Amino acid sequence: MESQKLKILVVEDDLLANKMLSKILNMLNFEVFSAFDGAEGFSKYSEIKPDIIITDLNMPVMCGCELVKKIRKIDTTTPIIICTGEPVKDIYDMVIIEKPICLDTLKSKIQQILSLDNDSINNIPFAFCGENKKVI
Numbered sequence: 667m668e669s670q671k672l673k674i675l676v677v678e679d680d681l682l683a684n685k686m687l688s689k690i691l692n693m694l695n696f697e698v699f700s701a702f703d704g705a706e707g708f709s710k711y712s713e714i715k716p717d718i719i720i721t722d723l724n725m726p727v728m729c730g731c732e733l734v735k736k737i738r739k740i741d742t743t744t745p746i747i748i749c750t751g752e753p754v755k756d757i758y759d760m761v762i763i764e765k766p767i768c769l770d771t772l773k774s775k776i777q778q779i780l781s782l783d784n785d786s787i788n789n790i791p792f793a794f795c796g797e798n799k800k801v802i
Contacts, residue, residue, distance in 0.1 A: 671697040672780065673714055677707035677721035677733060678749070687720065687749075690769070694776075704728025708736050716744065718779060723750040745779040747772075 674696045678684040681702070688698045699714055701707035705728040707721060719737070723730035734746060751765035 671695060672718070673697045673699065673716040675699045675701065675707065675710055675714065675716040675719045675721075677701045677704065677710075677719065677725070677730065679703055679722060679725040683722075687767070690772075691720075694773070704730060704733035704736075707733050711737060711744075718745045718747065718776065720747045720749060723748060747775055747779070 674691050676684055676687050676691065676698060678687060678700075679702050684700050684702065688700050691698045699710050699716065701710045703725045704721075707719075708728065710716075711719065721730045721733055728736075730748060730750070734748070737744065737746070749765055749767055
């Protein structure tokens with residue numbers, strides 16, 4: 667019997683960043699769903715009930731802060747990682763990763779949140795990364 671993949675929702679308005687992050691997460695054996703603004707992100711969240719959410723803050727239609735507020739009104743347990751280039755203080759006890767995203771940091775945070783096996787998350791190539799393993 668095949669185990670079910672964990673679902674990650676990526677909410678990022680930058681098309682390239684969204685595709686890169688989604689591709690990397692697919693390589694880590696997650697089932698990835700993408701949205702390009704907070705409103706679409708909330709709709710997909712409601713539909714798929716992801717195991718983890720990764721969101722940008724500065725997006726059109728509905729910003730990441732509003733998305734997090736809406737989700738937290740009905741769900742206080744789904745882990746949320748905020749990826750942003752903006753200086754922010756801790757919001758809603760979320761995990762914050764500064765852009766450009768370092769692949770090692772992203773893998774480490776997901777591993778901590780979901781208590782994943784080291785081998786399953788460490789065996790992805792760095793083809794998407796620059797010299798210092800920045801992906802987005």
